[in-house]
Amino acid sequence: MMGRIAIRAAVVQTAGGPFHFETLSMDPPGPDQICVRLHACGICHTDMVMRDGALPTPFPVILGHEGAGVVDAVGSAIDHVTVGDHVLLSFHSCGACRACHDHQPGYCVEFVPRNFMGVTQAGEGGIWRGDQRIGSNIFGQSAFATHALAHRDNVVRIAPDLPLDILAPLGCGIQTGAGTVLETLNVAPGQSIAILGAGAVGLSAVMAAVIAGAGRIVVIDRHASRLNLARTLGATETGDDLASVEGLFDHIVDTTGVPALLGVAVEKLAQRGTLALVGAYPPGGCAIDPSAIMSMGRRIVGVVEGGIDPQRFIPRLIGYYRDGRLPLEKLIQRYAFDELQAAFAASESGDVVKPVVVMDHP
Ligand SMILES: [Zn+2]
Ligand SMILES: [Zn+2]
Known part of the structure; x- marks a missing residue:
């Protein structure tokens, strides 16, 4: 029987606090777990929401949910990967509810406990500081570390x-934007689309709209540099x-999470147009006129993680990447793992669209 291993992880001790690098010990994988030696992890907006305590995340905690690495050990019931396989990590789901059976794990009934709370199942290993269990298993991974279960x-x-460093963000931010366009909205050739917010999710929606053959692709943001990048990608x-934009749209994707923008978004939908809500919205809302939705056959749909199954959709995205249709390197800036705090700051200031931290292994 394998024992615990020493790992290095970035721990947030209390809500809103900084990252502290610590050596901790990690249990061997339980029967359904996989130990991954991490090579990279993207930084996603949801990491900031969890760090700030706005979700029911346990502290102290190891965040990070766009991990990529190499399989180091597998539990006794694992047969789809083996030691040495290169892997990307995505969000976690129960595998047993109706949404999971329908290949829609973003709507798993256990989405909140398994992703934001890091709840583990009986027999699953965890991460320890001496005899104190540290909050981990966030998004079923906690990948701001050298290793994850x-x-x-x-x-x-x-x-x-x-x-691995370029593809790490496929497992959350990129699949969210691309999946919204390609699967949830199923944008057809020639259709028009407006995308609100040109962060990693919005720019992924732009690349996907080009792949889908959309006609008019309008991007709205306050940062001129991000709008330049959007045009480079095909806006x-x-x-x-x-x-102030002329005309109506078959599809509008809101990635901003700003409720005040949604009233105008509904008015800008064409007949039978759909507004996809992808942002991290604060509680409370905005006034939307029901008659404006009813009379034109408009729809509003909420979207979690793009409405995709990562096991099916990530291979599709990798096909586009290999064909040069998903130029992720234009969004990414690499940082050493030790520079995690600076990488977060660059994301929060808007200077970097998608920071990725890279772990050193001897
Ligand atoms: Zn489920
Ligand atoms: Zn995310």
């Missing part, structure tokens, strides 16, 4: 020639205010 459902095998028009 992940699961059957959220470990996706990829070819060993692919760059046909950009601006800082949807209200």
Whole structure:
């Protein structure tokens, strides 16, 4: 029987606090777990929401949920990956509820406990500071560390020639934007789309809209540098205010999470158009006129993680990456793992779209 191993992890001690690098000990994988030696992890907006205590995340905690690495050990019931496989990590789901059976694990009935709370199941290993159990298993991974314990459902095998540091963000931010366009909205060739917010999710939606053959692709953001990047990726028009854009849209994707923008978004939908809500919305809301939705056959749909199954969708995205249609390197800036705090600051200031920290292994 394998014993615990020493790992290095970035721990947030209390809500809103900084990252402290610590050496901790990690249990061997339980029967359905997979130990992954991490090579990279993207930083996602949800990490900041969890760090700040706005979700029911346990502290002290190890965040990080866009991990990528190499399988180090597998539990006795794992048969879809083996030691040495290169893998990307995604969000966690129960595998047993109706949504999971329908290949819609983003709507798993256990989404909140398994992702934001890091709840573990009987027989699953954890991470320890002496005899104190540290909050981990966030999104079924907690990947701001040298090693993570992940699961059957959220470990996706990829070819060993692919760059782990560039593809790490596929497992959350990129699949959220691309999945919203390609699967939830199923944008058809020639259709029009407006995308609110040009962060990693919004820019992934732009790349996916180009892949889908959309006609008009309008991107709205306050940062001029991000609008430039959006045009490089295929946006046909950009601006800082949807209200001042001419015409109506078949699809609108809101990635901003700002409720005050949604009233205008509904008015900018064409007949039978759909507004996809992808942002991290605060509680409370905005006034939307029901008659404006009813009379034109408009729809509003909430979207978690793009509405995709990572086991099916990540391989599809990798196909686009290999074809040069998903130029993720334009979004990414690499940081050493030790520079995690600076990487967060660059994301929060808007300077970097998608920071990725890279772990050193001797
Ligand atoms: Zn489920
Ligand atoms: Zn995320």
